[in-house]
Amino acid sequence: MGRKLDRIAIIGGGSAGWMTAAALSSAIGRSSQIMLVESEAIGTVGVGEATIPPIRYFNERVGIDEQTFLKETQGSFKLGIEFVDWARKGDAYFHPFGQHGAEFDQVPFYHYWMREYLAGRAEKIDNYSMGWGAAEAGKFAHPSRDRRQIQATFDYAYHFDAVLYAAYLRKFSEERGVTRHEGRIGKVSLHPENGFVRSVTMEDGREIEADFFVDCSGFRGLLIEGALHTGYEDWSHWLPCNRAVAVPCAKSGPMIPYTRATAREAGWQWRIPLQHRTGNGYVHCDAFISEEEAAKTLLASLDGEPMADVRTLRFTTGRRRKFWHRNVVAVGLSAGFMEPLESTSLHLIQYGIMRLLALFPDKQMSPLLAQEYNRLTVQEYERIRDFLILHYVATERRDSELWRYCAHMEIPDTLQYKIDQFTNYGMIVAHDGELFRNPSWLAVYLGQGILPERAPVMTELREGVPAAERLKDVRRAVREAAAAMPTHQEFVERYAPAAQF
Secondary structure (H helix, E strand, C coil), rough: CCCCCEEEECCCCCHHHHHHHHHHHHCCCCCEEEEEEECCCCCCEEEEEEEECHHHHHHEEEEEECHHHHHHCCCCECCCCEEECCCCCCEEEEEEEEEECCCCCCCHHHHHHHHHHHHCCCHHHHHHHHHHHHHHCCCCCCCCCCCCCCHHCCCCCCCCHHHHHHHHHHHHHHCCCCCCEECCCEEEEECCCCCCCEEEEECCEEEECCCCCEEHHHHHHCCCCCCCCEEEECCCCCCCCCCCEEEEEEECCCCCCCCEEEEEEEEEEEEEEECCCEEEEEEECCCCCCCCHHHHHHHHCCCCCCCCCCCEECCCCCCCCEECCEEEEHHHHHHEEECCHCCCCHHHHHHHHHHHHHHHCCCCCHHHHHHHHHHHHHHHHHHHHHHHHHHCCCCCCCHHHHHHHHHHCCHHHHHHHHHHHHHHHCCCCCCCCCCHHHHHHHHHHHCCCCCCCCCCCHHCCCCCCHHHHHHHHHHHHHHHHHHCCEEEEHHHHHHCCCCCC
8 A cells, every 4th residue: 555646647638638537537536636737728639529339338437328428419329431432433331330241150141241242142241231221221229139130230339529528528527536727738847867757837837746647638749759759650651641621510411320431532531420510521641632622622522501610630640659658658649640530539549548547557657567558559559550551552543643652552561461361262360359350341341342252161161051041131131120210310319319409
């Protein structure tokens, strides 16, 4: 006893800071003093409004009720992402949350689908996904708990206003003892004997000391880079987009229960439906288009009146060389940036927080904890990186400079190995603990034109399995289940209408 952390300081607010505050205050209560320093004069990025299913488990772990959360954040449901014009112009495919089809044999469903599809006897894989069946029809209901039903085969996440989410988490955290300090930081002081961060000094002279610091200061990395100089690994040669212009627009019609990502000449455009508005943005590379032209393209493609001025976000995809160094852990944009193509920004915040809780230090600050934290986090970033690169390299588009660049760029060996395994005999290589599992890789491979040369051998050796009939049964069950669901708009209005709805 006596070695626990007395004071923990979170530097920065926004989603990263207040998610950290909520998780820490929920996990350790008031046994350590938790402080958060932020300035209202420093804006937050606040454009990350689409998530992936693990956000549900984060909310549940810290004790956040789903209906309350959706009401407070103008939220809606997300069944996956529709990718438009990625493989070639005029094509579209769906990356669903949950599996494709339903298992009926020892051999996985998608292996039998490959056999039938390569023989010309099956429809595209999307049509066997319950997630796409509901999304295409504009429907939503919670998944069934009965594993025998097709309605149990999909998963879901959320669309929500990230600024409102941070505000909700602030209230949640302060009720649990987190102390907020308003103001800008003017100075960071280090311990002379070990180089640990000792304190931060506000511009008005207030000094805030702590045993441990969580850097949520955004791209600038005030502590992890500004004070500790950990360095940055630049991945822009693989993921060249380095700008985003974003603007909300008025709703036009019922909310669809999925994100849409449309490939453009110099990047791609997102569309995210919330209860009160639609979020839009154009992620692009400034080597191939100017910010002015990107903004013009974005505004011309909105399906509702713009509700604010266009905002610009500048970034370099990559990661810190160390996420935890000495007594500082970087969480959120201060740790690195993965472009928002697969909605991983809030997940990486969540992952960083949960990993910190699993490896939580005391005053001894064992370097072994930081070593393991960094190993696992590097692994997570690199696996997500490879999945994102797949979207750019797996394309037949050659109609603009960006796509021609992507077609000829070298890719990581780790990604090439996965592609080779799939193209040769339809096997999907996934590591334990990998965020994007088989259904995700399958959706992108197939959606962007990567087909196996042959189906896995076992599909030819299982005698007496009526695979073709089972595929037809699954297709029919998806259609019938989707038809029976309420519309997404109806479900949200009944389940979690926001006050301004």
